[in-house]
Amino acid sequence: xxxGNHSAALSSAWSRYVHLTRHAFKxxxxxxxxxxxxxxxxxASVYTCYxxxxxxxxxxxWNSLAWVVLLxxxxxAVSKPWPEDSAEMRAYLVxxxxxxxxxxxxxxxxxxxxxxxxCIVFVAFTLFLGSEHLNxxxxxxxxxxxxxxxxxxxxxxxxxxxxxxxxxGGFGLxxxxxxxxxIPVILIATRYGMDILNxxxxxxxxxxxxxxxxxxxxxxxxxxxxxxYLWND
Amino acid sequence: MxxxxxxxxGFALITYVLVMVFVVPMGPGLLELRSTExxxxxxxxxxxxxxxxxxxxxxxWNEAPDQLSVIVRSQSNLxxxxxxxxxxxxxxxxxxxLPYSLPSKSWDVLINHPVDGTLLLENGLFLSDRFIDESLAxxxxxxEEFAADLPFHFPYQPRILETIRNLMLHVPMWxxxxxxxxxxxxxxxxxxxxxxxxxxxxxxEASVKAGLLFGILGLxxxxxxxxxxxxxxxxxxxxxxxxxxxxxxxxGYIVLRNSIDNAPLRARLSAVYNLFAFIIxxxxxxxxxxxxxxxxxxKGGNPGFNSYDLDSAxxxxxxxxxxxxxxxxxxMYRVNLRFTRLNKLLK
Numbered sequence: 001x002x003x004g005n006h007s008a009a010l011s012s013a014w015s016r017y018v019h020l021t022r023h024a025f026k027x028x029x030x031x032x033x034x035x036x037x038x039x040x041x042x043x044a045s046v047y048t049c050y051x052x053x054x055x056x057x058x059x060x061x062w063n064s065l066a067w068v069v070l071l072x073x074x075x076x077a078v079s080k081p082w083p084e085d086s087a088e089m090r091a092y093l094v095x096x097x098x099x100x101x102x103x104x105x106x107x108x109x110x111x112x113x114x115x116x117x118x119c120i121v122f123v124a125f126t127l128f129l130g131s132e133h134l135n136x137x138x139x140x141x142x143x144x145x146x147x148x149x150x151x152x153x154x155x156x157x158x159x160x161x162x163x164x165x166x167x168x169g170g171f172g173l174x175x176x177x178x179x180x181x182x183i184p185v186i187l188i189a190t191r192y193g194m195d196i197l198n199x200x201x202x203x204x205x206x207x208x209x210x211x212x213x214x215x216x217x218x219x220x221x222x223x224x225x226x227x228x229y230l231w232n233d
Numbered sequence: 234m235x236x237x238x239x240x241x242x243g244f245a246l247i248t249y250v251l252v253m254v255f256v257v258p259m260g261p262g263l264l265e266l267r268s269t270e271x272x273x274x275x276x277x278x279x280x281x282x283x284x285x286x287x288x289x290x291x292x293x294w295n296e297a298p299d300q301l302s303v304i305v306r307s308q309s310n311l312x313x314x315x316x317x318x319x320x321x322x323x324x325x326x327x328x329x330x331l332p333y334s335l336p337s338k339s340w341d342v343l344i345n346h347p348v349d350g351t352l353l354l355e356n357g358l359f360l361s362d363r364f365i366d367e368s369l370a371x372x373x374x375x376x377e378e379f380a381a382d383l384p385f386h387f388p389y390q391p392r393i394l395e396t397i398r399n400l401m402l403h404v405p406m407w408x409x410x411x412x413x414x415x416x417x418x419x420x421x422x423x424x425x426x427x428x429x430x431x432x433x434x435x436x437x438e439a440s441v442k443a444g445l446l447f448g449i450l451g452l453x454x455x456x457x458x459x460x461x462x463x464x465x466x467x468x469x470x471x472x473x474x475x476x477x478x479x480x481x482x483x484x485g486y487i488v489l490r491n492s493i494d495n496a497p498l499r500a501r502l503s504a505v506y507n508l509f510a511f512i513i514x515x516x517x518x519x520x521x522x523x524x525x526x527x528x529x530x531x532k533g534g535n536p537g538f539n540s541y542d543l544d545s546a547x548x549x550x551x552x553x554x555x556x557x558x559x560x561x562x563x564x565m566y567r568v569n570l571r572f573t574r575l576n577k578l579l580k
Contacts, residue, residue, distance in 0.1 A: 156509075159509070160509075163489075163502055163505060163506060166498070166502055167489060167492050167493045167498075167502055168492070168493070169489075169492050173488070173489070173492060176485050176488050176489075177485045177488075177489060177506060179481075180478050180481035180482040180484075180485055180513075181482060181485075181509055181510070181513050183474075183478045183517075184478075184513060184516050184517055184521060187471075187474070187521065188521075211524075215516075218512065219509075222508065222509060222512065226425075226505045226508060226509075229425050229501050229504070229505055230501070230502065230505060
């Protein structure tokens with residue numbers, strides 16, 4: 001294959017990937033009640049935390065509640081089965097879509113979805129539970145950590161969701177399979193958040209973000225390699 | 234017979250290890266030098282001296298009660314204490330007659346005994362009601378050192394004491410789990426590569442089940458040990474959390490298997506999940522604990538033993554224990570595998 005063909009193949013793979021990602025969003029936006037449900041769930045969990053901890057939660061409680069809300073919102077976001085996962089749709093899609101491009105599109109979709117959800121959680125959280133533990137710069141660092149965490153969660157949960165749905169299990173199976181696997185991500189994230197809240201400078205705790213990025217890359221690579229085995233019959 | 238040598242070897246090693254664990258005596262150590270709040274006076278003394286109670290661990294003072302000598306040390310200052318009475322092998326009454334002006338408040342306690350040799354209790358004596366003058370030098374003292382003359386024994390470790398025997402029952406569980414999960418990992422990769430045959434899937438299942446058993450045993454021995462040395466059945470430690478999460482992850486594997494009826498699909502999905510599980514095991518047990526403060530030996534400033542404390546007696550029991558438990562684990566995995574296959578034939 002000469003160079004021109006190669007780059008053409010690459011660019012068409014890219015355009016298929018972009019198309020699949022856009023398709024995922026289109027499907028999601030068609031069901032506005034699903035999106036509204038996610039937002040409502042996130043805000044309701046934040047509000048529950050506010051009712052439980054009050055607006056004067058100490059640093060430990062503030063940090064742990066923030067990550068727990070993010071974690072459960074993420075699980076809620078991936079719990080919905082996709083119409084493309086039904087046996088009939090898959091039988092068709094196997095012939096027109098490459099599984100690797102499909103999983104990358106799914107990971108991208110979930111990353112963007114969880115990023116948006118993270119913004120909502122963060123705003124709602126600082127609104128209800130107060131932002132007295134964070135000054136402007138800390139807030140930015142904390143938000144950055146939440147974004148990295150949501151990408152790491154997306155790259156793992158996209159695969160776990162596909163696996164659980166393929167096994168005909170519902171939300172319960174996603175939780176049983178996903179929660180233990182996500183714990184390293186949450187451990188790193190809470191440690192990072194605690195460092196930020198305790199006033200440790202961003203440069204001294206940024207290695208945690210590097211861990212998260214490594215985990216995202218690792219999960220993404222595993223998904224890329226293994227998804228074809230889920231997808232094909 | 235020839236192909237069963239390793240099973241017999243494993244069984245023999247475990248028998249040897251269990252005998253070692255429960256039979257080898259502990260090495261001597263000092264537990265505490267505690268004030269009785271009372272005083273002691275004898276005929277030749279002018280005034281009463283405060284009486285202390287010295288407690289040893291696995292010592293043999295009764296074998297030569299006259300030759301027990303107790304010394305306190307602070308930097309280069311040495312003071313001989315009076316042994317009032319040796320009560321039994323591990324208890325003695327001590328008279329502490331130190332002058333009012335001292336170079337330090339805190340003193341190391343040393344005992345010298347022909348059987349136990351020289352034993353040290355760091356900062357064992359603390360005197361808060363004395364006048365402290367750091368430039369003070371006490372009169373020099375000549376002491377005779379004894380070399381310990383003890384049979385084969387496990388080393389004394391402060392706070393760990395007898396539970397050092399658990400080393401041979403707790404640590405090899407994790408090594409064995411690692412090996413079994415590694416077998417499952419390789420089997421899962423092969424399963425994904427071959428696709429049609431179910432042989433590798435059966436191997437992965439049997440291996441994970443055996444490994445999970447060792448993981449649970451590891452958690453139980455961990456909990457018992459943590460209760461003794463760290464004071465709680467469960468402590469917040471990256472190694473403990475990692476171990477528990479690993480067990481949860483592999484329980485998820487069993488749940489996943491049971492929720493799929495279609496055998497080829499089950500083989501494929503559980504193989505995919507197993508690869509994730511093994512990667513997480515590596516991250517949780519080998520990567521993350523290195524970046525966190527831990528109570529476990531060799532990490533952070535904890536009072537436990539590190540690899541330098543593994544003395545020859547522990548080595549003689551620990552290395553056979555690791556090999557023995559791994560062999561037993563592999564044996565269990567193979568029995569499990571045959572059991573699964575027979576069950577399948579029966580259906």
